[in-house]
Structures are given as structure tokens and as C-alpha cells.
Amino acid sequence: MQQGSNVKQARRFFETLMAKDLPGWVGLFAEDADMELPFHPPGFHAERHGRAAIERTMREAFAVWETVEFTGPVIYETTDPDVVVVETTGDMKLSTGGHYANTFIMLFFFRDGEIALWREYLNPLVLVDAHTGGDAQKLAELFPDPNEPAAS
Template identity: 30%
Template sequence: MYAGAITRNPDAIAAMFTEDGVLDAPLVPDGHPLHRRLVGRDAIRTGTSVYHQQPTYPGTMNLERSAYVLHDTSDPDVFIAEIDVAFDEADGRQTTMSLVQIFRLRDGQIAMLRDYFAELPSAADGHSS
């Protein structure tokens, strides 16, 4: 979460993956700046760099209200993270982006990350959760 959402550092993100690691984002729509599937550290670095060049969500991330839950599985190299990233809007509203990530590790690095997320609506849309 720190490397991605907070620092938006593609080098730090790519370094967490194995050389042949896969970042899979099956819910992103066609034409989204983050491709649905990135294979290999170089592709992950390039793909997340392009994605992070997009304007950031206009709300301010609220770390105190943000939360996550980790779930173990029967496979010690697989775990699931439920993440709620909370934002404070300029007009006082509070918005939350919820996502689920499934991690498969190999030798302490991410071999496969399935990232199930949907972009937040823009602040002009007037939506919040």
C-alpha cells in the first residue's frame, strides 16, 4: 500500500515482484492506463509508472480511517488482503475505496498479485460511500 498508493513509486512496486511476477487487475476497463495484466518486473514498472502519471484522486488519503484485514489460506505462500482506503474530501465528505488483493509469494517476493479494485468516481460526481 505504501509503495503504490502513498508514494506511487513504480521502482519500489516492481522490486516487490519476482523477475517473472504478474500483476493482474481483472476489473480495469478497456483503455484504462493500468493494463489488466502485466508480466515481468519491467512491464510492472512501466505499467504502474504510466498509471501513476494520471492525476491523483482529489481527496486526501486518511490513514487513520483506512484499514486492512489479512486472511491466511491453506497455502502458506498465498494470502488475501481486504483494504479500505479512506479519503477526506475538500467539502467535508468522506469516501472509501475498497479493494481485495490476492497475493502468491515465491522466495519472499510477489509472484502473482490479483488486484480487484475499481476507480473512485471523481469528486465532481458527488458519489461517496
């Protein structure tokens, strides 16, 4: 797929995320897609394997985030047409009444027009503080291991 199409898919990632359109957002990912958070807080799972695990994580996030806003995003094309880099800031209004605001660098690796890998860099201290007042264990409870089967 041409890089222009992958850039459009990266834009669609943010459009569907801000609209909290979970089916549309999840549809951007390959069935075997991975998500990585290299700078993750303690107790928070750094990787999600497969579209279902990524969907589960975002479903949990949408339960905590009343609104999702991103400024920008600034999208950078690379010499590899299947890699897109995005720099953005996000501000999520939380169901607790607080806000979660962070700066993100996201790398998207595409395969056949679908996101095969989403690698997200963020400040984990801001993530923990906004969602739990600094308690990393509570964050792990809010977002359990998405790679485990969901409880029935």
C-alpha cells in the same frame, strides 16, 4: 518462505505504495511477476506481465495520484503459505483535485519471498468515474498498455 514473511511483504506493499516509494515497491515483485485486474473497465488492460510493466503502470498512477492512503489493510493468512489475501479501502487524492476511493480485495501469490502474482478486485465503475468522469476511453489514454514497450 514462511507465511509470516509473506504477510510482512504484503504489509510492505502498502507501506511503500502509500509512501510513493516506487523503487521499494517494485522491489517486492519477482522479475517475471504478473498483475491481473479481473474486473477491469473497457479499454483498460487487464494484465501486466513482468516487473517492468507493473512499474510502468504504477509510475503512471503516481503521476495522477498526489496522495495514496489505504485503510486497514486487513490481511488474511490462508492454508497455502504462499498466498495472502488482503481487504482494504483506498483513497487517492488526484492531481485534478478530485478523489479516487474504492474497496479492494487483493490476492498475493508469493514465490521465494517475492510477489509472483498480484490479483486485484475492485469496482471498475468507480475507477473510471473518479479518473475521467465516466469516460473509459480517457482512462485507457491515462494508462496505456503497459505490456507494450515504452515510447522513447
